Amino acid sequence: QKEVEQDPGPLSVPEGAIVSLNCTYSNSAFQYFMWYRQYSRKGPELLMYTYSSGNKEDGRFTAQVDKSSKYISLFIRDSQPSDSATYLCAVLGSSASKIIFGSGTRLSIRP
């Protein structure tokens, strides 16, 4: 079983729709949760970074962590074509620095 599971998609939605991206993880010891966005042929860009359970909002993006069910979500409101990218969920492992990534979800926003 992978430590972080993510539906690879692809996911295609019309412009303006609310997008919901989700991941599950297996180890209850994980405490730091991240979402990265990666455009084609670029490095991952940190979007959201949260510690423990709860919600965090940044503009059109909301990250949600439910530690009881080991579930991570990213919501994108008023989606734009420029949001088309691969979204990677990630957790910080038990050591100080090792990030464990999900496989990424390819998202396409149709104009």
Added chain:
Amino acid sequence: KAGVTQTPRYLIKTRGQQVTLSCSPISGHRSVSWYQQTPGQGLQFLFEYFSETQRNKGNFPGRFSGRQFSNSRSEMNVSTLELGDSALYLCASSPGTRGNEQFFGPGTRLTVL
């Protein structure tokens, strides 16, 4: 602040050769981590260097090695290249304390022929 820089951006090598990739972290950051990204395996952790010492290591063969210099710049080396080493190699920069965010560079795309 300048972001993470990686050189070269693209590299083509043949099997059996060796390669050295370079990463300059964000100014003030002391930790550099390296990741390999392939379509089949996704993003996988290679190793992390902090204050010139390897602090953490992933599950890659000994052909993959790295080092960090006193100015926090890091290099990774792959010896005896195999076709399966073709990948995007990414480095990530962090201040180095547990829980700090990691910021990625643009990557070096290595193709092994």
